[in-house]
Amino acid sequence: MTLVMTAVLLGGAALVVVAESGAPHANITSFPKGLWWAIETATTVGYGDFYPVTLWGRIIASLLMLSAITAFGVITAALATWFVGRAEQDLVRLGKTVGSHARDDAEALRTELHTLHARFDHVENLIRDKGPRSTT
Numbered sequence: 001m002t003l004v005m006t007a008v009l010l011g012g013a014a015l016v017v018v019a020e021s022g023a024p025h026a027n028i029t030s031f032p033k034g035l036w037w038a039i040e041t042a043t044t045v046g047y048g049d050f051y052p053v054t055l056w057g058r059i060i061a062s063l064l065m066l067s068a069i070t071a072f073g074v075i076t077a078a079l080a081t082w083f084v085g086r087a088e089q090d091l092v093r094l095g096k097t098v099g100s101h102a103r104d105d106a107e108a109l110r111t112e113l114h115t116l117h118a119r120f121d122h123v124e125n126l127i128r129d130k131g132p133r134s135t136t
Contacts, residue, residue, distance in 0.1 A: 042068035
């Protein structure tokens with residue numbers, strides 16, 4: 001992506017200098033000025049210090065703008081995808097951890113419940129065995 005964008009900037013700078021050369025009121029008259037113009041146009045800074053005045057210069061500017069916006073969009077989408085993927089991995093890990101703890105807690109609760117039932121059964125048996133006895 002970097003190589004493509006560098007080529008677009010260098011190509012746009014060279015082409016706009018050719019398109020603007022000899023035009024009345026042209027201010028992009030050298031490659032360094034063209035390169036500065038291409039960078040500020042591609043980054044959407046647009047200081048306004050350099051701008052194309054010819055039809056071909058404006059067509060080149062339009063193509064440069066569309067290319068740069070597309071490139072930045074692709075980079076932004078790639079970064080967003082990476083961040084979302086990391087967040088999804090974190091959620092999956094968190095879900096597994098929570099699930100593991102929930103299973104452990106449920107098993108501990110089942111064990112405790114079983115123990116309580118056994119104690120209640122024992123207490124019931126003791127009460128039943130020592131209940132009122134008839135004396136005859």
